[in-house]
Amino acid sequence: MKYEDLVKMSVKELKDRLKDLNTQAQAAAGKDLDALLEEATTITGILDDVKNRERLAGIAKDAEGGAEPTGGEKGEEVKDKAREERGQNIKDGKAVKFSAKKTFGVKNALSVSQTVTPTHSAADIKETFNDVSSLVDRVTSIPLNGGETYQRGYVKSYGDGAGGTAEGGDYNATEPVFGYVTIEKQKITAYTEEPEEMIKLPNADYDGVVEGSVTKAIRRYMSRQILIGDGTSGKFKGIFHNPTETKDQVIDPATDLSMTAVDDGTLDEVIYSFGGDEDVEDAAVLVLNKKDLKAFAKLRDKQGRKVYTIVNHGNTGTIDGVPYVINSACGAVTDAQTKAIVYCMAYGPLSNYEMAIFSDIDARKSLDYKFKQGQIAYRADIFAGGAVAAHNGFIRVKRPASA
Structure with missing residues (x-):
């Protein structure tokens, strides 16, 4: 054809x-x-x-923007009903979506050169370095939901008055001495905001990371207060805290060790200085700064061999079999001396520190606050307190003040 x-x-x-x-x-x-x-x-x-x-x-x-839907009166009726539903949703405070193509006249792409080629995003978010010491999870936690204070009694000494007695004489008095520490609740809070655009980002859960950051911030604060809490009204009483009144001192400052360097005898000095005269305590943990752990690792003998065998497991590990926990709230023995005394290490059973938990962590998300600015708010809070709960429950290492 x-x-x-x-x-x-x-x-x-x-x-x-x-x-x-x-x-x-x-x-x-x-x-x-x-x-x-x-x-x-x-x-x-x-x-x-x-x-x-x-x-x-x-x-x-x-x-040309596309043709309007046809259908006479029936088509107009459908459009009017959709507008009515959107108007009611706005009045009720509900989210309303409009077609971006119809609203802004989005055109179909004619060629790659006239549009933006797609950008691919990872499906997860890379975390940064850990900033929460595991110390907060290893001390003794006492759940006391709804409480105000917690008092812990402990033995300071069992008495040392036993001895021989003549027939018919009085028995020797040997009375134990007790001490008490009061743990008060402290309100610990964390707050953050993010623009609403964060939850609209593709793939990765940026919103979840922001929401989780408030609880991490609380845990980081508590892990530091276990060591450096100043013990003022309604605050943690940290291991390094020294009350001005002798009767309130759970740890006797006279037992503190003073050091200006880490050497081949440091670990033995700490271990054998802790505890009573009759025992060498076991199941104890060394809490220290990462800088001092590095100093332990770098020590060499005359043959160039490592003095200490160190096994690392992130935030924890062992030095010659002695467990350690890293906490940045500790000062470093290896830092230069300052005009003030700086506490650097603590050694003892972590069960000797009690942390009273007076409430759960209450974490909340709000879409209403700063609604006009499109900001999403997150907050978290907990009521908790803590203190050393055993007489001389830890031995502390301090860097002395410079002359």
Whole structure:
């Protein structure tokens, strides 16, 4: 068939003609087969032209913003009902979505050069270094929901008055001496804000990281207060805290060790200085700064061998089999001396420190505060307190003041 006859045919007729040509080609050869192939090529070109015209018409339609929905009164009724529902949702404070394509006249992309190629985002968020010492999880926690204070009694001495008595004489008095420490509740809070755009970021849970940061901040604060809490009204009484009144001193400052360097005898000095005269205590933990742990690791003997065998497990580990916990609230013996005394290490059973938990961590998220600015607020709080609960429950290492 000639080209003039083919262009007058419908798409369906052209496809049927191709099928017919294929059937004829099975028995054709030479010039007859060439003619059939030429006609089939012409039909294929006509079909391609039809597709391209349809595609171009669609692009032109989109470029004009698209046609409004038709349907007469029924179509208008549907649009009015949708507008009414959106208006009611806004009044009720609910989220309302509008088609970005219709609202802003978004055009279909015509080529890669006219649009932005997609940017791929990771599905998770890379965490930074750990900033919460595991010390907060290893001391003794006492759940006391709803309480105000917690008083702990402890033995200071069992008395040392036993001895021989003459017949008919009075028995020797040996009275134990008790001490008491009061743990008061402290309100610990954390607060942060983020723009609402954060929750709309693709893939990774940025919002979850922000929300979790408030509870991490509370745990970090508590882990530091276990050591450096100043013991003022309603505050933690830290291991390094020294009350001005002797009767309130759970740890006798006279037992403190003074050091200006870490050497091959440091660990033995700490271990054998802790506890009573009759025992060498076991199950004790050394709390120290990472700088001093580094000093332990760098020590070498005359043959260049390491003095201490250190096994690291992140925030914890062992030095010659003695457990340690890193806490940045500790000063460092290896730092330069200052005009004030600085506490650097504590050694003892972590069960000797009691942390009273007067409430759960209450974490909340608010979409209402700063609604106008599109800010999302997170807050968390807990009521807790802590103190050393055993007489001389830890031995402390301090860096003396400079002369």
